[in-house]
Amino acid sequence: MKKALKRHWWIILLFLLIATLFPLILNWVMQKPAIFKYVGDSADWLGFWAAYISAIASFAMVIITWMTLSQNKAQLNEMKRQWEEEHRPRLEIYFAKTPSANSYGIEIVNIGKSPATDIEFSLNKELLDHIHNANAREALQKIGNTQLSILPNDTQYIPLYEEGYDLEINYTWKICGEKVSGEDYNFFVKYFEQKTSIHVHGNYNHGLYSIDTEISTRNVKYRHIDLTDIREAILKAGFMITNAFYKAFELGINVKTKEEKGKS
Numbered sequence: 001m002k003k004a005l006k007r008h009w010w011i012i013l014l015f016l017l018i019a020t021l022f023p024l025i026l027n028w029v030m031q032k033p034a035i036f037k038y039v040g041d042s043a044d045w046l047g048f049w050a051a052y053i054s055a056i057a058s059f060a061m062v063i064i065t066w067m068t069l070s071q072n073k074a075q076l077n078e079m080k081r082q083w084e085e086e087h088r089p090r091l092e093i094y095f096a097k098t099p100s101a102n103s104y105g106i107e108i109v110n111i112g113k114s115p116a117t118d119i120e121f122s123l124n125k126e127l128l129d130h131i132h133n134a135n136a137r138e139a140l141q142k143i144g145n146t147q148l149s150i151l152p153n154d155t156q157y158i159p160l161y162e163e164g165y166d167l168e169i170n171y172t173w174k175i176c177g178e179k180v181s182g183e184d185y186n187f188f189v190k191y192f193e194q195k196t197s198i199h200v201h202g203n204y205n206h207g208l209y210s211i212d213t214e215i216s217t218r219n220v221k222y223r224h225i226d227l228t229d230i231r232e233a234i235l236k237a238g239f240m241i242t243n244a245f246y247k248a249f250e251l252g253i254n255v256k257t258k259e260e261k262g263k264s
Helices: 002-007 009-032 040-088 124-131 134-141 182-194 226-252 259-264
Strands: 091-099 102-110 116-124 148-150 155-165 173-174 178-180 198-205 209-217
Touching: 091 198, 091 209, 102 148, 116 209, 124 134, 124 182, 134 173, 134 178, 148 155, 173 182, 178 182, 178 226
Parallel strands: none
Antiparallel strands: 091 102, 102 155, 116 148, 116 198, 155 173, 173 178, 198 209
16 A cells, blocks of 8 residues: 555646646636536536535546456465465375385375375376286376375385285285286386386366476385385285294104203
8 A cells, every 4th residue: 555655646736736627626616607508507516516516526436446357366376376375285296115125116296385185197108008917007107097185294105016025925026016927027118128218298277287398217216115115014024934844844854943952
């Protein structure tokens, strides 16, 4: 408001000058002989001019009020836009590796101040042509259609390919969580490692925000391991050790612990 007064001070000054001089000029004009005939006397015309000027002033106030409300609405909309932009979810996507495990995938990080919901994305379509296993190909095709939700400062890891041991201590190869043969796995990984980047396209928060980025396959980010990952790793290791004892027992191999060896 103060800025508007400083900017349009001359209009206010002109309005005050007209408001002061107009009654004097009107009085002087009405005392002059009329050039043409008109209806009514001086008192009637004074009443007319009073009503006429009052109507004009009311109309001017309506215009000023409308302009002020429009300006306030524009300011409120701008403040709302700035607030939403500052507090919106923001996704960053990396090519990542799980420490101490031969697992590579995509890590999605929400660095914004509000949850990212209904996250949908897709990867390069030509990756599908380098997967022979039908289940793995379908899993990769649907990899970003799970409608993920990520809280602020939280991450979501989606494995692309990994190799290791299962609970039966069998060496396994996986693409998008589906078991494949070593030949199919190596064929896909060889093609994947030749690419310098992967294109990720999608949207989140009901399509309000879009994803359109290239993630480098050369700059691998190591995942942060939380307590859930550690617990699952310990449980998996325990199952593997137990299964190893059972397999050794089935093969007739007598496995003794250090304490049992000391007793014998």
